[in-house]
Amino acid sequence: MEIKFLSSSLLLAITAFPLFANAQCEPKHWMWHTYKKSFVTDEGRVVDTANKRISHSEGQGYGMLLAVHYDDKATFNKLWVWTQNNLQRDVDELFSWKWQPSTPHVPDKNNASDGDILVAWALMRAEKQWRNEGYGRSARNIIRTLQRSHIQRLGGETILLPGAHGFTFKERTVVNPGYWVYPAFDAFSQYDKSWERLSNSGLSILDKNLYGDAKLTPDWLEYSREKWQPADSFAPQFSYSNYRIPLYMVWGEKQHPLNRNYQNWLGRDNVAWVDVISGQKATYQPPPGANAIAQLVELADGTRSMKQGISVSPDGKDYYSDSLVLLSHMAFTERVCK
Structure with missing residues (x-):
């Protein structure tokens, strides 16, 4: 009888967690x-x-x-x-x-x-x-x-122009690393391998553009004088646009130091942006969507319990923040819980 009781308890413990995990993963x-x-x-x-x-x-x-x-x-x-x-x-x-x-x-x-x-x-x-x-x-x-x-070769990399006009100049080309939607590129690569090259180059360009104590990249970069650097025409801030980089990388199952750098920076400073060159920081907190992405990163690398999931929920006040919240939950369901 004792052996049967232990076996039943063990079976319950084994089956309970998958049921809980599945519930966490449901939309x-x-x-x-x-x-x-x-x-x-x-x-x-x-x-x-x-x-x-x-x-x-x-x-x-x-x-x-x-x-x-x-x-x-x-x-x-x-x-x-x-x-x-x-x-x-x-x-x-x-x-x-x-x-x-x-x-x-x-x-x-x-x-x-x-x-x-x-x-x-x-x-x-x-x-x-x-x-x-x-x-x-x-x-x-x-x-x-x-x-x-919009896809071009530049300095040995494959790049994505942010728009049809206004980003290519005689001596420089401007890109936004937050436009690299990695999971979409993976889907598009069935039509042409240039999308796969674009993904690989996105990670390579990030490798060359991690700045400051936080080791983050500015929202806008340019290729000029045969190298990648912060774009002259924009403040060199890691900010709202680039919150999406770790979101898209987790969603696209890409590994890069920026994911952990982002989570560390947000956890330490809890500010909306940082100037990656001067170190100047915003005096106000980031939107909830930024924290949802940080939790997604933790879930993906195993430093956050699956039972916790993403605790951030939409509040119906800020379109961009709530978009990031829902997309983080979506990425969690499709990539972390899959």
């Missing part, structure tokens, strides 16, 4: 409902509540990715239709980066390549989930256009 639909209620209009526009209620191609991409993840086809279709009707450029398959409530609604027809990437990746995932070839065709058109016009 939390209430988070998506909070996000939709706070930032998605009935027409399908994702609103940047901290920036004069404008919308971005990036935000539309975030919303579309999340809609697929939460199996919300109706919202996905609204987001995709609004994006096409309001941001689609006349000259190619890409999207204007900004829409504003006042007229002209699209004051700048330039694109942002990260927004285009997010939209294309969401469409690829939607085709797989809902078996809609129309989504897939649109995704491939966007990917091929980006491949032709």
Whole structure:
């Protein structure tokens, strides 16, 4: 009898943890409902509540990715239709980066390549989930256009231009390392190996651009005088844009020292940004989304218990922060809990 009792207890202990782990990995639909209620209009526009209620191609991409993840086809279709009707450029398959409530609604027809990437990746995932070839065709058109016009070889590396205009000059080229959406590049590489080269170069460029005590990279870099360095036209800050680097690297299963550097810096300083050259720091705290990414890094490298998961939740106040929160949970579900 004693042996049977011990065996039953052991069996219960063995089976209980997987059940708990599976529960941790399940999408939390209430988070998506909070996000939709706070930032998605009935027409399908994702609103940047901290920036004069404008919308971005990036935000539309975030919303579309999340809609697929939460199996919300109706919202996905609204987001995709609004994006096409309001941001689609006349000259190619890409999207204007900004829409504003006042007229002209699209004051700048330039694109942002990260927004285009997010939209294309969401469409690829939607085709797989809902078996809609129309989504897939649109995704491939966007990917091929980006491949032709925004991927270049430079200084022995493969780079991604942040937009069609304004980033290439006679003696320098500017990039944003936060635009390297590694898991999307992995998906796109089925069409062309240039996306795989782009991933590898993203990590290589980061290797050359870790600065200061925190060993972080500025939001904007340039290649000039035959080397990579902080871009002259921007403050050399690791800030809001680059929070996404560790998010995308964990999501894309990439290993890099910056992931741990980010978590260490945030845990030590708890500020929104740092000048990686001077060491000057913000006098205010980072948004909750930054902490969600730090917890994702800890979960991925095993320094945070799986039982804890990501404790940060959306609060419905800040579009960008809540986007990072939900994307961190999504990456946790797909990569850490897989």
